[in-house]
Amino acid sequence: MTHSMDRGRPGPALGAAGTRALTVAALDPVPIFREGLNALISRTPGLRWVGYATNHHASLQLCEQLRPNIVIVDSGFDPHCHLIRLLSDGDPTLVIVVLVREAQRTAQFLSTAVSAGAHGVLLRSAEPRRLAEAIRRAHVDRRYIDPSLAALTARPKRQPPTTNGQAMSAAHRPQMPLSRREYQVLQLVAEGLENSAIAKVLFLSVETVRTHVKSILRKLSAKDRTHAVTTAFRSGILIAKADDSLGASREVLSPPVQNGPT
Structure with a gap:
């Protein structure tokens, strides 16, 4: 489900004052967090909220049909970055900003997210002003790394095997075989x-x-x-819902246009 519909994306939408506004959507299963993002985007000059999706297939539909300029993705929603890769491959102009939970605050995840096509990564607990800045920077520079995550991105990629198999399992993370x-x-x-x-x-x-x-x-x-x-x-390839999304209902994008892409 989304809050509004756009038929295409020839460029950023016109704002109330005639200026170009970047359209933003959220891919997040947590209702209260989505509402917070909606409020932040709606009050930030130059940005316009267009909607959200709460599962992966609806996320792909949203980006096909609403074509936002920017999507904000919860790392717990896509811990293996399969969705990020599909979104990036489907629309190279789409700017993807990932909000990183503590569980994914690792060098391996950040490296995977960036290689999958993420343009910006910052902590999910970031201040609203930092998020608004990250969105703009990611759109303009096509790259934004939260300073608090910079040390992780600078670490060597090679890591010795560990007894609990964490490094080994990360190194053998499965690729996405499906279209x-x-x-x-x-x-x-x-x-x-x-x-x-x-x-x-x-x-x-x-x-x-x-x-x-x-x-x-x-x-x-x-x-x-x-x-x-x-x-x-x-x-x-498929993941269970994040712990704090168990109460979220399954929502499917329901556009008024009945001849969606095949």
Whole structure:
């Protein structure tokens, strides 16, 4: 679900005074945090809030249909940076700013996020003024690193193996084998939707969905849909909701336009 709709993005939107305003959306599962971002963006000159998404397939739909200039992504929402990579590959002009939780405050995550296509990274606990600055800097310079995270980005990439396997597991983090649309379909399969329901959500034909499901099974070497979902969770392609998002409802982008992209 989003708060407003834009049909395209030829450039930044016109603000109330005729100046160019950058459109901003949030990909975050926590309602109170989204409301805070909405309030901050809405009162910041030069920025305009266009909406939010609370799961991965809705995030991809939002960026396809609203085409914001900037998206703010919760690191706990995308700890393996699969969504960031798909968004970046789908729209190279999109500016992606990641808000980093303590759990992802590591050199490995920051390196993965930047290589996946993130333009700005800062702490999720940053002051509102710092976030507004990060958004502008990321848009203008295409790179912004929170000073409190700079030391982590400067660390050597090579790390010795540890007894608990942390460094080893990070080094072998799985790549994203699925396409953008296959990832959306798999998300909905994991939520228990049948092909006909998935087709309605993604504005596709049932036959197209069936083709995507077959491709997912082949790429994940899965026997059936349940096996594919299990494999995806075990390999990190799919993730469980962050702890503080358990109370958030599943929201799907519902645009008035019925002929969405295929």
